[in-house]
Amino acid sequence: MVSPLEVLSQMKLQWHWILSQTVAFLILYWLLRKFAFAPIQQILREREERVRKTIEDAERQRVEMEQLRAEYEQRLAHIEEEARARLQEAMQQAYQARDALLSEAREQAERILQRAQEQIALEREKLMVELRDYIVDMAVRMAEKLIERSLDRTAHHELINDILEKELRERTKH
Amino acid sequence: MTGSELAAAAHGAAHAAEHGAGVHVSAPEETWLHFLYNLFGIPDWLTISLLVGLALVILFWRMSKRLSLYPSGFQTLWEMAVEFFESLCRSAIGPGGEKYAPIIGSFFTYILLLNLIGLIPGFMSPTAHPYITIGLAIASLTIVHSIALRELGLKNYLLHYVDRPFPNPLLNAAFNIITLAPVVHLVGEFSKLISLSIRLFGNIFGEDTVIFQFASLGMITLHAFGLLPKPITVPLPFQLPVVFLHVLVAFIQAFVFSSLTAVYISLFISGHEEGHEEEHAAHEAAH
Numbered sequence: 001m002v003s004p005l006e007v008l009s010q011m012k013l014q015w016h017w018i019l020s021q022t023v024a025f026l027i028l029y030w031l032l033r034k035f036a037f038a039p040i041q042q043i044l045r046e047r048e049e050r051v052r053k054t055i056e057d058a059e060r061q062r063v064e065m066e067q068l069r070a071e072y073e074q075r076l077a078h079i080e081e082e083a084r085a086r087l088q089e090a091m092q093q094a095y096q097a098r099d100a101l102l103s104e105a106r107e108q109a110e111r112i113l114q115r116a117q118e119q120i121a122l123e124r125e126k127l128m129v130e131l132r133d134y135i136v137d138m139a140v141r142m143a144e145k146l147i148e149r150s151l152d153r154t155a156h157h158e159l160i161n162d163i164l165e166k167e168l169r170e171r172t173k174h
Numbered sequence: 175m176t177g178s179e180l181a182a183a184a185h186g187a188a189h190a191a192e193h194g195a196g197v198h199v200s201a202p203e204e205t206w207l208h209f210l211y212n213l214f215g216i217p218d219w220l221t222i223s224l225l226v227g228l229a230l231v232i233l234f235w236r237m238s239k240r241l242s243l244y245p246s247g248f249q250t251l252w253e254m255a256v257e258f259f260e261s262l263c264r265s266a267i268g269p270g271g272e273k274y275a276p277i278i279g280s281f282f283t284y285i286l287l288l289n290l291i292g293l294i295p296g297f298m299s300p301t302a303h304p305y306i307t308i309g310l311a312i313a314s315l316t317i318v319h320s321i322a323l324r325e326l327g328l329k330n331y332l333l334h335y336v337d338r339p340f341p342n343p344l345l346n347a348a349f350n351i352i353t354l355a356p357v358v359h360l361v362g363e364f365s366k367l368i369s370l371s372i373r374l375f376g377n378i379f380g381e382d383t384v385i386f387q388f389a390s391l392g393m394i395t396l397h398a399f400g401l402l403p404k405p406i407t408v409p410l411p412f413q414l415p416v417v418f419l420h421v422l423v424a425f426i427q428a429f430v431f432s433s434l435t436a437v438y439i440s441l442f443i444s445g446h447e448e449g450h451e452e453e454h455a456a457h458e459a460a461h
Contacts, residue, residue: 017309018305020220021305022309022313025280026316029317032280036234036279037275040249040253040256043253
């Protein structure tokens with residue numbers, strides 16, 4: 001078995017080949033840095049920056065939206081409250097108007113009733129006066145008849161009945 | 175396994191038959207690009223490593239032309255990789271370590287491809303050659319030390335090579351002279367070079383050799399059991415399980431090399447004590 005160290009020691013090192021490889025690599029490194037690494041690293045940083053910025057923007061917009069939403073919700077709640085208050089006010093007004101109308105109507109009805117009662121009372125009074133007049137008149141006429149003919153008891157009764165019947169018939173005819 | 179490797183394997187098998195089992199067989203160094211060696215004297219492993227580097231540059235240059243904030247296709251994959259390198263650097267170096275991701279990522283990507291390209295028939299893993307891994311380790315340490323110099327300044331950088339256990343500067347100087355602490359530190363730095371390069375080289379070379387041996391074994395078996403009238407070079411894929419192992423090792427070794435580079439950076443940049451613990455932990459993880 002030949003060890004690598006033995007191989008090395010047996011070789012006469014030709015330094016120009018070794019150094020040519022060194023120089024070749026250094027040139028390769030310079031070129032790779034220029035073409036393979038610098039632009040890619042720049043792009044990676046750029047993309048990182050862009051992603052960071054996008055995420056930050058999104059976060060900021062989210063916060064803004066949240067604020068707006070809270071504001072709108074507040075405003076909406078306020079509007080609802082206002083609407084309810086206004087509705088209540090309107091209802092109160094309506095109740096008041098209804099109450100006023102009702103009381104007015106009741107008053108009017110009472111007035112009408114009172115007038116009617118008064119009229120009825122008046123009519124009754126009038127009727128009573130008329131009745132009294134009539135009774136007096138009838139009594140007078142009965143007295144006249146009594147005086148005209150002095151009759152026996154049966155004739156008396158018949159007469160009164162006659163007169164009453166006649167009078168009543170006349171009355172009912174009216 | 176390709177034609178040339180098969181030929182080499184057959185040759186090796188014949189060689190083994192002639193000279194017994196003790197013959198030295200290693201992964202082939204001849205690939206489809208060997209004509210360049212014949213023409214210009216450029217070794218195959220260097221050609222392949224340069225071609226891989228060129229392919230990477232073209233790939234990423236094309237990607238950089240059509241980058242988009244909304245990634246698709248290869249860009250998605252590469253972004254994931256870059257994020258992985260960044261998190262690796264953060265965990266090894268601490269907060270702000272992302273700026274070293276290009277170094278770590280370049281090492282990882284390049285070494286991974288160098289490790290894997292040996293699986294393509296007709297190629298070899300350049301990291302199975304010590305020159306490549308030594309070269310890469312030198313590049314790694316060059317970058318580490320230049321970062322240390324830039325971040326710490328010359329004075330603090332040099333202070334890393336001395337120990338200061340006492341509050342008195344004179345006592346410290348005497349301590350450093352007696353114990354030769356700077357020399358120990360220098361040797362330590364050099365050992366980083368050895369450990370980086372030998373670990374990578376040893377693992378990939380070993381894997382390649384094992385694959386080569388298993389591939390050869392497939393052909394030898396056919397001959398030895400006399401299943402055919404004549405030994406022919408139709409291989410059984412004995413090396414297949416090892417190929418999966420090779421893929422695994424390719425990822426692990428690329429990761430170890432690059433994360434050790436990150437740890438070496440953090441050794442200089444963050445404090446000494448933490449650094450040693452991290453290095454220890456990383457070495458534990460590597461083995």
